Amino acid sequence: MKRRLLDIYDALLLDLDGTVYRGGEAVPGAAEAVKAARENGTAVRFVTNNASRSPEDVAEHLTGLGVAAEPIEVSTSAQAAGTVLAERLEPGDEVLVVGTSALVDIVGAAGLKPVRTFTDDVKAVVQGLSRDIGYRDIAEATLAIRAGALWVACNMDPTLPTERGQLPGNGALVAAVRAATGQEPVVAGKPARPLMDEAITSANASSPLVVGDRLDTDIAGAVTAEVDALLVLSGVTTPADLLAAPAWLRPRYVAASVGDLCGPADGLEIAAQRAWEVDRTDHLVTARWTGNGAVVDELALLRALCAAHRPIDGGEIKVRAEDDTTRGALRTLGIARTAVP
Structure with a gap:
């Protein structure tokens, strides 16, 4: 029996938006993957930058979508922020909270005193997304930081994916405070280490696998946490973005x-692929189908292209298809910058 990724790694660090669910629906196969991980003895952690909800609310939401989850399996950027604050402040210090009541509770649980108004006693500001944040909140944070x-x-995160489209995320509101103060915050959530380290420690993992939809x-x-990752194409990142x-x-x-966590790991790695032949020059990648009647796997072509094209600084490159099968696969992948011979 071929090994699965579940058999190679001892914990899955799963992103939520675009990975486990999209809008109000679970991604097909997500519930089965989580169930298979538990049955295999692989730890599961739901790791989210969303700081507006408590772990209990996140677990309840997931369970309602058919993905069984416990609050202890949820790691949020708000929790990581609470840890950062507790490490740098004294017990009982006042922290001005810009965010939801869930963030207030996390600050309190860290042994600190959450407040909403700036005074000379405020030692820190913690900022997380809330749909109710207004000018007053930004102004109070500005006063405290400037002091x-x-x-x-x-x-x-500059944006937040919703059923209506991309809306302003916490990063957009942080930008307003940055503009008013000229300061840079300590960041707790992905891609910074605090949230990743907290999730890995919580899972007691020595070889975790990050699973997410955003580069x-x-x-x-x-990359920051120095662990392996699986990119899923069910959310934000497109094949063209990856290439x-x-x-x-x-x-x-x-x-x-x-x-795909439930399927064989063999073939998911970015590497040369048996049915696709790919050659690279400085400004061009040439691809051809060599499958000889096998089922066409467009993602295998993407893996082969990425293996051949590894730019230091990134950037698009033209891909020349040498046959109709390859041209069709590139269209399916949405890799538009194709040079036809």
């Missing part, structure tokens, strides 16, 4: 969705 308070941002947070977070990414930001594996 010398430590500033911790739960995450720097700039999930995969970059895996254009610099070599340091490439995951070890790429798959259509989290459901």
